[in-house]
Amino acid sequence: MSCVLLRLELRVPFLDHRLTAYFLSLPDDMKVPKHGVEKHLLRDSFSDQDLIPDEILWRRKEAFSDGMMSVKKSWYVCLQEHLEDMVNDDQMEKAPQTFPHNPPHTKEAFYFRQVFEQRFPGRSQWLPHYWLPRWTQSSDPSARTLAFYTPDKEEQ
Incomplete structure (x- = not known):
């Protein structure tokens, strides 16, 4: 099976600097998943507004790769x-020597770091650091590695 990698995202409403500043000013505990639901604050703000059906508003988040x-x-x-x-595994073993500043911890991170260093x-x-949310202990940015992500039954 050939894998074609294509990604297109558009988040226009979230580019409003006032909305972004407001969200960033909120306490961290308001920004983390609640009851196993990601983006709870955003979803809750649309509840009871008759704008988005509940089955869509509250559906389980799907990892981008799965969607x-x-x-x-x-x-x-x-x-x-x-x-x-x-x-290869030898490259991963030598990652701290190859990339002493913020050495990559996964093969994915190693590969992307090689591309960065070439460019x-x-x-x-x-x-300065690898970005990951403060509320996770994951070393991999994929949503599949987060504790609250559970794949559908068909995948298991």
């Missing part, structure tokens, strides 16, 4: 398989 591929083989799985061919040699300080 764009088949249930049998997600984009995430295709990417991980591809990275097995692109980054921007000697600019690793541009990457």
Whole structure:
């Protein structure tokens, strides 16, 4: 199976600087998932407004990789398989020597770091840290690695 990687996102309402400033001013506990529901604050703000049907408003979040591929083989799985061919275990072992500043911890991160270094040699300080939400202990940015993500029954 060939994997085609394509991503298009548009989040126009969230580009309003006033909305962004307001959201960032809220306490962290208002921004984290509640009762296993991500973006609870946003979803709750649309409750009882008759704008979005409840079955859509409160449906389980789907990892981007799952929403764009088949249930049998997600984009995430295709990417991980591809990275097995692109980054070997010896490279991962030597990652702290290869990339002393913010060494990558996964093959995916290693691969993307190689691409970054090719395009921007000697600019690793541009990457002060790997972004991950403060409320997760994950080292992988994929939604599939987050504790509250549970795949559908068909995948298990």
